[in-house]
Amino acid sequence: MDPRLCAQDIIRCDLCEDRVVQMYCNLCPMNLCMECVGRHIFDTTKKHDVVPFDLRRSRLLFPQCQTHSEENCEMHCEDCNTSVCPKCVISEKHKRHHFKSLQELVTTKKESIEKERKRLKKTVYSKFEDIVTDIETQLAEIDGEYEKLTSEVTIHGEEWQKEIDKVIEKNKEEINKMRNQHRDALNKHLNDVRKLVADVQQSLSETEDILQSREITRSLSYEIKSDKFTKLPSKLIVKFPVFTGNNNQDQCSQLFGSLSALSITTEEHGYTMKTPEAVFCHQVKPLLDKPELITTINTGQLYSVICLSDEELWTCRNDEIIKLDNLQGKLLKSIRTKSGNHPRDIAVTRRGDLVYTDPDTRTVNIVKNKEIQEVITVQGWRPLYVCSTSSGDLLVTMNNDDYKQSKVVRYSGSSEKQTIQFDSEGQPLYSFDYCKYISENRNLDICVADNRARAVVVVNQAGILRFRYSGHPSTTKGSFSPYGITTDSQSQILTVDRNNHCIHILDQDGQFLCYIDNCNLRFPWGLCVDTRDNLFVSEWDSGKVKKIKYM
Incomplete structure (x- = not known):
């Protein structure tokens, strides 16, 4: 039996149809033996990309032509902005139109998507991680700052008589209330930012899936989304209260001292995004x-x-x-x-x-x-x-x-x-x-x-x-x-x-x-x-x- 007709025959050269394949042309695409490589690349009008067979790129899955169902679309008509098959190219409908290779278009598109992925990963995602870290750092500092504030109130209170204990306790209650307000505000802000981080992660995952996909339509239909992430969330500006003591003991309730109000505001441009030029x-x-x-x-x-x-x-x-x-x-x-x-x-x-x-x-x-x-x-x-x-x-x-x-x-x-x-x-x-x-x-x-x-x-x-x-x-x-x-x-x-x-x-x-x-x-x-x-x-x-x- 002819080995080429055997179901388990090894892959053979597409030119000579006899020798075992060793090389592969990514451009054409074509299986080649070593002896046929020179014959194949003799056509210098094309920029052949011949590599060892193991390093070949997977063949793209071209879409089926809507007009000629037996044909696959390998070209793109720039005048009609549609994918076309070889029969469409020579038809009257596309006479004198300009065409581009779908393979070249998808390569360019995937390069754009790769840049998108890198931008999301290096610029957007990393910046949102920094924001999360910044908020977590503020949360970690809350107890220390408020403990310091409580200590200042306590030390000042020890200089007064016992009758002002109620005033001290009132101040402590206000501190604890502000501490909770501060923590609640930062936790809410942190959750909002984490939701945005999750959106960025989802976009990253989507771009990585498309880059690994062989389906042309997925790549061509992908819409760039990173621009919507360039507007960073408002930065929460919280000013710790300041305790102001008073050593005049004549009027204990009024003169003991007071806490400044807890200030929680947002700053629209508190966070800045690195531009691609900076990255x-x-x-x-x-x-x-x-x-x-x-x-x-x-x-x-x-x-x-x-x-x-x-x-x-x-x-x-x-x-x-x-x-x-x-x-x-x-x-x-x-x-x-x-x-x-x-x-x-x-x-x-x-x-x-x-x-x-x-x-x-x-x-x-x-x-x-x-x-x-x-x-x-x-x-x-x-x-x-x-x-x-x-x-x-x-x-x-x-x-x-x-x-x-x-x-x-x-x-x-x-x-x-x-x-x-x-x-x-x-x-x-x-x-x-x-x-x-x-x-x-x-x-x-x-x-x-x-x-x-x-x-x-x-x-x-x-x-x-x-x-x-x-x-x-x-x-x-x-x-x-x-x-x-x-x-x-x-x-x-x-x-x-x-x-x-x-x-x-x-x-x-x-x-x-x-x-x-x-x-x-x-x-x-x-x-x-x-x-x-x-x-x-x-x-x-x-x-x-x-x-x-x-x-």
Whole structure:
């Protein structure tokens, strides 16, 4: 029996109809043996796509022609805006009309749907997740803030006589009532946002199903929906009540003090959506061939620099004063550390509060309304460098007292959430050294400039090592001296190379991109970027901060 007539015969070449198929043309589509490939692609009028048979694309399911039921539609008439079969193409009805391949159209459409899926996943869904996290963070802070408020009322009440106990209890009842109103408002807002997140998830699932489907009609009939999600929900603005005490004891009920009203409002544009340009900013903001020095600010001998805004900078040096200057070098504010020690590092929280570390008192401190609070206190370790994360946590590098261990600790408020110290083989990730600047990247990687190790050590959000960067090959071996580190809107990592008087720029995977070495940098030390990706570099030797445009 002819094997080609056997039900279990293997697939054979469509050209010679004899040899076993080994290749496949996705364009035609056609099964090919190795000997017939050259004959097939000899027709150079087509851009054949010949691949190994195992890597072939599945054949599309073309719709049936409404006019010629025995034919499938493989073309699209642009004049009639309808799918047509080969017989329709040569008919009088479509004479001199313009046609396009349905296969090309569905490929273009699926590319659009893929962009839609990526936009939903990277921009819309992630933003709604951030909003949920923001609301959950506010919920987590409610008890602490209201407990603090209750404590203030209680302490003030102890200074009065017993006859004002009723007034104290009344205030407490009002606090509890407001606490419940606050929580109810946030829970309702959280549920509303979660419903929107569910809608985004459903749209994501639908796009993924269509992308995996071979049915052309599903792809062509899909309507873009992501635009309806670009209008983000109003942001709920809740102001915690403030207790105002009064030490005049003449009229206890009236003069004891009062609580400000609980304020619950919404802000229509409280949340902002990243535009596609912001998400794919590497296409919009290429690196300059020659970075430009924009301005120089004289502030004094410097350790660290951090942006409060695009026009204001916090700086610290080797004394107990932390200064806020504008870009003209005018002093706007100064803070004296609580202990009188010089701060090791500074950071700014999402709410704009200043944070500084004090290794001698083993504390991380936050400045709120001109008051300094010890938010973190550790035993057996000394906190060194700090950064504020996109979620509102603090990442702190620290060394232990016996000068043998280093680690990174994540804090939510004063609670320790995560410790990063060893790699998957149990080896230390970081050397013991006092200089370990830290920054969180946009992809949530944690980047540490480990000066003693002569390396930038990058771990992911879970603390798993991603890579170490030990300097560009053009740098003299062992001379790479990382100090300050920061990241920008493109997830690029910028780190000081102090001894070589330059800045290294890496992509998020640790690939070297270029140097900034043409702005007369002298012993650069601290780094930060503003919202426009302008770079600020503090110089240890000169005490200046230089603003540099590099994108």
